[in-house]
Amino acid sequence: MTDIAGSATPHLRTEDCHVADLVGLLERERTDVGAYPHAERVEQEVLVYAASTVLDADAGRREERLALEAELAHAWLHGPGIVVVEGALDAEVVDGVTVRFEELIAQQRAEGRAAGDHFAAPGANDRVWGALEKLAVADPHAFVDYYSSPVIALAARAWLGPGYQVTSQVNVVGPGGAGQTVHRDYHLGFTSPEVAAEHPAHVHALSPQLTLQGAVAHGDMPVESGPTLYLPHSQKYPHGFLAYWLPDFQEYFAAHHVQLPLRLGDAVFFNPAVFHAAGSNSTRSTRRMANLLQISSAFGRAMESTDRRRVVEAIYTALLEAAAAGRPDRLLRHAVAASAEGYAFPTNLDRDPPVDGMSPATQAEVVRAALAERAAPAELGRRLAEHEERRRTS
Structure with a gap:
């Protein structure tokens, strides 16, 4: 597609999705740790930060916090699109919330409610929808300890500014559990390619900037347990909301994704336009649990209340x-x-x-x-x- 100002149509088309264009983009992009002075290292093109760095910036001068927020925003928009914060949440706090999540899952099972998701049939994995509200009602003190996290707050502000809204879903993939197919996330990622194609090109660029995706590890996640697969820098591919449905793009993702192990309390935050998928759990005993954070802009609302x-x-x-x-x-x-x-x-x-x-x-x-x-x-x-x-x- 040509530049929108000189184009006959401002819409993206599925027939213009070519794997070679994505490959060319990814081959030109490299994550330079020197451009991210607060980062500890780059691992498989992904930026890795220490929680202590984030905590120091959050507790320090406003200028220090804003500098780190700008760095993170640049990473999600212009960099690899993915940031890992090691030790983001205290292990004891996470363990306490894990107990509550397991109780919610047990309650669902006892009531015969097998919660499925967009990719797995009901009963294949465990999923707790609306986990933020359910945790708040089940254990207010655990909720406050967990969501007092400066790491979650700083990440949310960096991408969305103040007034953001947090929702969460618990996802558990048991031993032998199958992974997902590659996709992008909310908003346009939750539409069919036909519906996505009806939205003008600038909405394809806007949609990822309305949401920050995150996940907190509620247990150690070695690679064999299936932590999320990513294609760093893929958020920059403008046709991505149409392309990820296509078999040749799915094949490329399967062959070229990266996968980082996580430890209990680590958090990952990423641009929802990054091509990604939950991995398959090939272990015999590990139940891989993550609290999936979906943090939304406060701006996606009408001016007036209307019944x-x-x-x-x-x-x-x-x-x-x-x-x-x-x-x-x-x-x-x-x-x-x-x-x-x-x-x-x-x-x-x-x-x-x-x-x-x-x-x-x-x-x-x-x-x-x-x-x-x-x-x-x-x-x-x-x-x-x-x-x-x-x-x-x-």
Whole structure:
């Protein structure tokens, strides 16, 4: 694709995804530790920091903290896209939270709720959705000890500024557990390639800057236990949200990824556009547990509060009348887009899991389906109430 200013279309196309372009980019990029004065070393192109360095900067002068934050942001945007902080959280604090996570998993199993994820069938691995809220309710003191971490806070501020929001999911891959296929993450990474292609090119560049991905190791993770596989610098490939679905890109990732072992309490933070995948656990006894942190910008919100269910129910009869009068469906979809919630998240993934894709149904999809069926207003109200109920956290 040519420069957007001189292009006939600002959209990226799957047919323009070529492995040779990604390879050429990666061959030109090298992580220079000299450009990151706070880093301890570079390991397999990944920057590794000592927790003591981060703690000193956080507790020191504002200028020192801001210098480290700028360094980390540069690493995620212009550098390898991945940073490891060794000893990020105190082992005793992590162990205490691990106990709570194991209790939550045991409770899920006892209730017959096998929580799956986007890549593994229910029961294949253990997953605790909404783990941040569940930990807070189960053990407030453990929550405060854990999320008081200066490392998590400094990383979040470095990428997103103040006002960020933390969510987390616990992921456990048991002995023999299969890994994931290569992917990018939230937001565009949770859409199909067809939907991603509908977003203009600048949104492909913007999406990764709205979220910071992180993971805290809740046990030692030797390589054979399957810690995350990465392709450093791949966040710079502009077509990545379309490309990672393609077999030749998946084959290249499988042959050229890097994989760093972690120890209990280590944390990794990365740009969500980095090509990555959880590895397979080839051990006979290690249950690999990580607390996956998804830290979001505070800015992804509308200016005004709007009760969208109320709006939809108010206009639905008018939509039915317009459809009966022959107004084209594409025009009615515009009215639905202006009224209903068109995004699947945030939601309660325990009760509202993805079906046939990476994300659950949106409120707008519920409305469009009802309109297509010419469902009565009372039936739409029932479906909207059911949709709303699935999304509640408690």
